[in-house]
Each structure stands twice: as C-alpha cells, then as structure tokens.
Amino acid sequence: MQISPATLGMGVSMTVGYGTLYYSFSILAPEIARDFGWSQSFVFAVFSIGLLGGAVSAPIIGRLIDRFGARPVLVSGSLLAALALAALSMVQNGWQFAVVTLAAEFVSIAVQYDAGFAALAQRHGQEARSHITLVTLVAGFASTVFWPLIQWLLTLMTWREVYLVLAGLNLLLALPVHLLWPSRRQPVGEASRDTDGAAARQPVSRRPQLVLMAVSLSAGGFVLSAMGASLLVLLGNAGFTAAVATLTGSLIGPSQVAARLIEYARRGVLSPPVTGLIATGALFVALALLFAAALYPAVAVALVFAVFFGIGQGLTSIIRGVLPLHYFGTAGYGRTMGTLSGIRMVLSAAAPVTIVFLNEQVGVAAAVGCLLAMGAVGLVAMLGLARMPSLRPEGER
The missing domain is CATH 1.20.1250.20 (MFS general substrate transporter like domains)
Incomplete structure (x- = not known):
C-alpha cells in the first residue's frame, strides 16, 4: 500500500487530539490544583467524570458521522476542542472547571480515534485496516511528544497560557487536516439508506x-x-x-x-x-x-x-x-x-x-x-x- 498523505495527516491530527485533550491533563492537573489550593484527588475526580462525558457523546457523534460524513464532524470537533481548551485557561472556580472539563471530554471523541477510524472506513471501506494501523503508529507517539512539550512550556509560561497554546495547536495543525479530508465515497442519502437497511435486515x-x-x-x-x-x-x-x-x-x-x-x-x-x-x-x-x-x-x-x-x-x-x-x-x-x-x-x-x-x-x-x-x-x-x-x-x- 502506498502511504497516503491524508492518512499521515490524520495520524498527526489524532496525535494533537490525544495530546491536548488527554495526555495534557496529567501534567497540568498538579499545576491547577496548586494554583487554586485544591487537592489533586478533586482535580482527577473531575477528569474521571469528564471521561463519562465522552461515553455519552460517542454514540451521538457516531450517528452524526454516519449521517453527514466524517469531515464536518472532524472540523467541528477541532473548533470546539480549541474553544474548550481556551475556556479552560479562563476558569475561576471549581464549578467552572468541572463544567468546562466535562465539555472538553464531550467533544474529544470528535477528534480522536473513533472519529478518525470512521473517516478512514468511509474513505477506504474494507481497505481501511492498513490506514487505521498507520494512524495508530503515528498517534502512538502522542504522550512521547506532548508530555515533554508541556513540561517545557511550563518553564516558560503559566498553565493558563499552556492551555491557549494547546488550543492553537488544534487550530493550526488538526483543523487544516480535517478541512482537507476527502469527501466520503457515498452520497449522504445513499449511506443513510444503507445504514437503515442494514439495521432493518439484521435487527437481532x-x-x-x-x-x-x-x-x-x-x-x-x-x-x-x-x-x-x-x-x-x-x-x-x-x-x-x-x-x-x-x-x-x-x-x-x-x-x-x-x-x-x-x-x-x-x-x-x-x-x-x-x-x-x-x-x-x-x-x-x-x-x-x-x-x-x-x-x-x-x-x-x-x-x-x-x-x-x-x-x-x-x-x-x-x-x-x-x-x-x-x-x-x-x-x-x-x-x-x-x-x-x-x-x-x-x-x-x-x-x-x-x-x-x-x-x-x-x-x-x-x-x-x-x-x-x-x-x-x-x-x-x-x-x-x-x-x-x-x-x-x-x-x-
């Protein structure tokens, strides 16, 4: 299989999605707790609850991808992820932190593997396996890249400013990849009829x-x-x-x-x-x-x-x-x-x-x-x- 630039780009965007919305938390959480005088257990409990937001959003985002295609969902996800990360830089109290963290994890599904794999499946059909593997190879370095990057940034700026940098990475790196992602093979209406038909033929x-x-x-x-x-x-x-x-x-x-x-x-x-x-x-x-x-x-x-x-x-x-x-x-x-x-x-x-x-x-x-x-x-x-x-x-x- 010839390596597709679009697939490599998707790997980069998934790296940004995981690095900014998942791996960043373990580095920034102690800084947030120290700044507000909170216990680290409270901060991590909020993050765990936030992960449940992703559990709620996953089926919703999956249906949106089936109906409208992966590209608009990925593009919207990059924009909303940047907005959520920017909002995290401005929280002033515990309830704001909890609400924004929940929102960030809710939209994270739209810029991580679930949406990326769906985009590859729509584009390549049964040939998507090798593309999925390539994306996981690239995105597998998310922690390797973002943990030292964020630790270095914290020597130059506050955790609030780091969140603004992470928001910018979603706009500068991930958003262009998603905007340029090829359209789905099937027209939306045809894909929707196929989906409904498959469900009707195989209800049990x-x-x-x-x-x-x-x-x-x-x-x-x-x-x-x-x-x-x-x-x-x-x-x-x-x-x-x-x-x-x-x-x-x-x-x-x-x-x-x-x-x-x-x-x-x-x-x-x-x-x-x-x-x-x-x-x-x-x-x-x-x-x-x-x-x-x-x-x-x-x-x-x-x-x-x-x-x-x-x-x-x-x-x-x-x-x-x-x-x-x-x-x-x-x-x-x-x-x-x-x-x-x-x-x-x-x-x-x-x-x-x-x-x-x-x-x-x-x-x-x-x-x-x-x-x-x-x-x-x-x-x-x-x-x-x-x-x-x-x-x-x-x-x-």
Whole structure:
C-alpha cells in the first residue's frame, strides 16, 4: 500500500487530539490544583467524570458521522476542542472547571480515534485496516511528544497560557487536516439508506457479535486505563525499586510500536479476529506475569510482562477499528463505533479508582487479580467472537 498523505495527516491530527485533550491533563492537573489550593484527588475526580462525558457523546457523534460524513464532524470537533481548551485557561472556580472539563471530554471523541477510524472506513471501506494501523503508529507517539512539550512550556509560561497554546495547536495543525479530508465515497442519502437497511435486515442477528465485541473491548479498556494510571504504584507495592518500575514502564512503548509495525508490515496476513485473539491473549499473559511478580517479585518477570503488555496495548487500538469493519461492514460504522466506545469508556473511567481502592484496602495481589480477571473476560469474549460469522454485505467481502 502506498502511504497516503491524508492518512499521515490524520495520524498527526489524532496525535494533537490525544495530546491536548488527554495526555495534557496529567501534567497540568498538579499545576491547577496548586494554583487554586485544591487537592489533586478533586482535580482527577473531575477528569474521571469528564471521561463519562465522552461515553455519552460517542454514540451521538457516531450517528452524526454516519449521517453527514466524517469531515464536518472532524472540523467541528477541532473548533470546539480549541474553544474548550481556551475556556479552560479562563476558569475561576471549581464549578467552572468541572463544567468546562466535562465539555472538553464531550467533544474529544470528535477528534480522536473513533472519529478518525470512521473517516478512514468511509474513505477506504474494507481497505481501511492498513490506514487505521498507520494512524495508530503515528498517534502512538502522542504522550512521547506532548508530555515533554508541556513540561517545557511550563518553564516558560503559566498553565493558563499552556492551555491557549494547546488550543492553537488544534487550530493550526488538526483543523487544516480535517478541512482537507476527502469527501466520503457515498452520497449522504445513499449511506443513510444503507445504514437503515442494514439495521432493518439484521435487527437481532448482529447482537451476539456486538455483545461479545463490547465485552472484550470494554474489558481491555478497563485494563489499559487502570494500568496507565497505576502501573508504577502497583510495581512499587509489589516490592520493585523505582528504577526497576521505571525501566519496566519504559519497555511498554517500544513493544507497542513494534507490534504495530509488524501488523502494518504483515497487513492482510492475519484476519482481524486472529489479531484480536493475539491482542487479548498478550494482555492476559502480561497480567498473569504481573500477578506472579506481585506474589514473588522478580525483575525478569516484570520485564517480560512489559513486552507482552506493550504488544497487547499496541494491537488493542487497532482491533477497536477493524473488528466492527470486519463483522458489520461500512454501513452504520460510526454508530457501531460510538456504541462500543460509550460502553468501553464507562468502564475505563471507573478503572483507576477501582484498582487504586483495591490496592490500598486489600493489597496489590487483589488489585492485580482483578485486572487478571478482566483480562480473562476479554480473552474469552474474543474467543467467542472469533467463532462468529461476518455479517458484512457480500459486496464488501
């Protein structure tokens, strides 16, 4: 496949979407708390509630993409994201901060993977898999780029001014990509009739696939969200030194990128369900290793855990986009993605507080045991899904 400049541009815009609306918070939250005299737990609780706003907006945005196409939704998302980030720079009290944070997370879905994958599916149909993989390769560096960038900006300006810079990046980098995004292949009316027709023809038959997909992706989302927030804490409580914990965490990123590179290079060799099994299987093996390390700390076990976890994390982002395309086709893709994302984000928002609570009240083994159970649920659901037939129209096979 020849690399498409539009796809690379989408990867850049997704990097901006995640960097400014998601990864920025962990760096700016302590500054905000210190400035207002709030506890950090309050600030992060507001952010967790804000993530639920994304769960509410995901199905709505998915339906808008199906009806009007991805480009107007992406363009509107960039403008609203810039507005929300600029508004965050002007908050003066707790309720304003809560309302604006909720609004920012509500619109974030329109500039992150769900909208980006839908745009690629509308443009490339069943050929979108390699484009989705390329976008995740580029956007996978969002934290690598934005964490040091924001830390550097904080040496030059206040957190309020940083939010204005982040708003500007949405306007200067992401908005032009979305404005230039090619129009959808099908006329809006035709796509809408196809979507309605598919739903009418398959009111019940697609439910088993959809349920199993939702269970597997949501279980994986719970694991990834919890680990992103608490991995270093869990490793420390398991008896590992800070140096070992940092080394373990640093191995996840390269493993994630390596898995996506292999998937991109070998695209089409493995079917999406098989890739899903590899992703969920790798996460389960990683969590089993982490559980063993929580009981009997061993550096080698922790390092192997990081490699398997990186593989699972890297492939999970891809299967989020390609499994709905494989099983249901392009008709109603935005709505399907929105439904799946809404369910996944509810569990993702609850994950960090759940695991931290278990770790503090019961112990690290119980916290990791909960994650292992969720990993097992995700793997079993994916095994069931892999046995299900594809329901996409004959013309897309």
